Amino acid sequence: PSQGNPRPRPGDLIEIFRIGYEHWAICVEGDRVVHLAPPSEEFVAGSITSIFSNRAVVKCSRLEDVLHGCSWKVNNKLDGTYLPLPVDKILQRTRNMINKIVQYSLIDGNCEHFVNELRYGVPRSQQV
Template sequence: MAAIESFSATHPGDPEPGDLIEIFRPAYQHWALYLGDGYVINVTPVGKAGARVRMQLLKDVVGSDTYHINNKYDGTYAPLPVEEIIRRAEYLIDQEVSYDLLSNNCEHFVTLLRYGEGVSSQANRAIGAIGFVTAAAGAFSLLGLLRSRSRERQY
């Protein structure tokens, strides 16, 4: 990895190898793992259920968006040694991996590299919202069925 000059895309601090980088896209957050020398590893969707693991310059992945270093799970999971994180990450470069928004997304990918555990609060929030909507729809359906039966009994 060749060294590159620093860039200023609203970057708060200098990432260290193994850091999780949260990138704020207009409708979601994208996640990458910092490798060093300005490079990150991340997954980019390539088909219905697949993604390609790519090593790219952080500035290219961020583009015109903003980002910050966010090792938010360090209090819950112990980070693996940096050398192991980087070794595991480099092994996966250019490989195709499965991808699923709710169970195997970009945040799952980078947290699996850093902690050995794939975690995504973004996916957990989405699953919670889906569960709430499903429960609410079920409750409204049940209320409709009960009302319908109540009317049938009156006649």
């Protein structure tokens, strides 16, 4: 893992520090993570259009492929506020979402809401 981070465990939320915003993913096993990928990212990685697209595809990727060289950390920051669901339930919910297309908006359906919904059953974002 980069920067001496602890290895993410299944169900952990991973905060990725992209330029200008944070991207979030959830660890499913080993180096595989599930995250929201705006469809435009397929064509123009990291371009500004990816922020304005209103749909996203739920993808399972290698953490390295999601990082694009950015730094990251495990950040289960809402554990003090909400009880995380049991790990097997988090993973089951997460796997059920792979390859689905979801509504995406920076305000009320962003990648942070998505992972919080999976881990805690509560869609919350502190980014907005």
